[in-house]
Amino acid sequence: MPNSGENSSTRTVDAVGRTIDIFEALHELEGGTVTELADHLGYSKSSVHAYLTSLEEREFVTKEGYFYRPSYRFITIAERLRRSHYDIYRFGREAAKRLAEETGEFVQIMVEEYEMGIHIFTASGKKGVYADKYPVGRPCPLHCNAAGKAILATLPERKLQRIVFQNNLPAITENTITDPDELLRELEAIQETGVAFSTEEAVIGMRGIAxxxxxxxxxxxxxxxxxxxxxxxxxxxFRETLPEKVVECSNFIEVEVMNERGYDD
Incomplete structure (x- = not known):
């Protein structure tokens, strides 16, 4: 009988994994038919159809003719997640909007999750130019952009060392820093100044200040x-005007969070 329990547990885990695979396929394909999803995933059409039917019943998937897409319920879930779990989002949205309006540029808020960077909010000024390589919600390496390097400079030493020396620092462009020692030297400078810079390290033709x-x-x-x-x-x-504005914005958010949580003696 122990085997029966193990098999049941395995089937449950497999079902969760397949459900996640289907959600990811719907996202990557921007929706699709049963056949398209089955071909993309290498699953049988009957299996994909069964999962989609169940997800549709629970209103996580919407069907339009033969075409399936994630439902708008995900927007509600994502917004609740950002509001309830990210202080930087709660207290940073309006500050980021003001920064974008004042500078005229494109402003982003990034957090770290699973040792990757995730943009959770963006705002654009009149001159703002958006590079959609890493839109809101899409993970990006931390070492290849100013926002990620700013986060790396604040991480606990053990986690930082793991990311820098075990993640292989892939070259996203020819300008990406891939040498761990060079990156660590730059992070030391960020710790001293509170400002991170990047020039064409993630996207050719783009600069960042964080x-x-x-x-x-x-x-x-x-x-x-x-x-x-x-x-x-x-x-x-790049080196004076905008860095001052970014630091002012980050400091404002820190004060707002501190006022909400209280001071830590």
């Missing part, structure tokens, strides 16, 4: 980032 946001106990909350075309970021704006 500042970390930490909680009352020094825990990393994320970062605020301004990004835009190299042509819009001349030396003075």
């Amino acid at each position: 500042s970390p946001v930490v909680g009352p106990s020094g825990e990393p909350l994320g970062s605020v980032n301004i990004s835009g075309p190299v042509s819009q970021f001349d030396k003075e704006r």
Whole structure:
């Protein structure tokens, strides 16, 4: 009989895994038919159809003719997640909007999850240029952009060492820092100045300026980032004007979080 319990547990885990696979396929394909999803995943059409029917009954999937897509319920779930679990989002949205309006540029809020960077909010000024390589919700390496490097500079030493020396620091562009020692030297500078920079390290033609946001106990909350075309970021704006604005924004968020949580002696 023990085997029966183990088999039941295995089937449950397999069902969860297949459900996640279907959600990811719906996202990657931007929706699809049963046949398209089955071909993409290598699952039988009957199996995919059964899962989609169950998900539709629970209103996680919407069917339009023969076409399936994730339901708008995910928007509600995502918004509740951001509001309830991310202080940097709760107290940073309006600050990021003001920063975008004041500078005219594209502003992002990033957090770290599973040792990757996730943009959870964006705002654009009148001159803002959006590079959609890593949109809201899509994981991106932390070492290849200013927002990610700002976060790396605040992580606990053990976690930082694991990311830097075990993740292999892939080259996203020819300008990405892939040498661990070089990256660590840059992170030391970020810790001293509170500002991170990147030039064409994630997207060719784009620059970024970011500042970390930490909680009352020094825990990393994320970062605020301004990004835009190299042509819009001349030396003075890139090294002086915009960094001051980004640091002001991150400091404002930190104070708001501190006022909400209380001071940590």
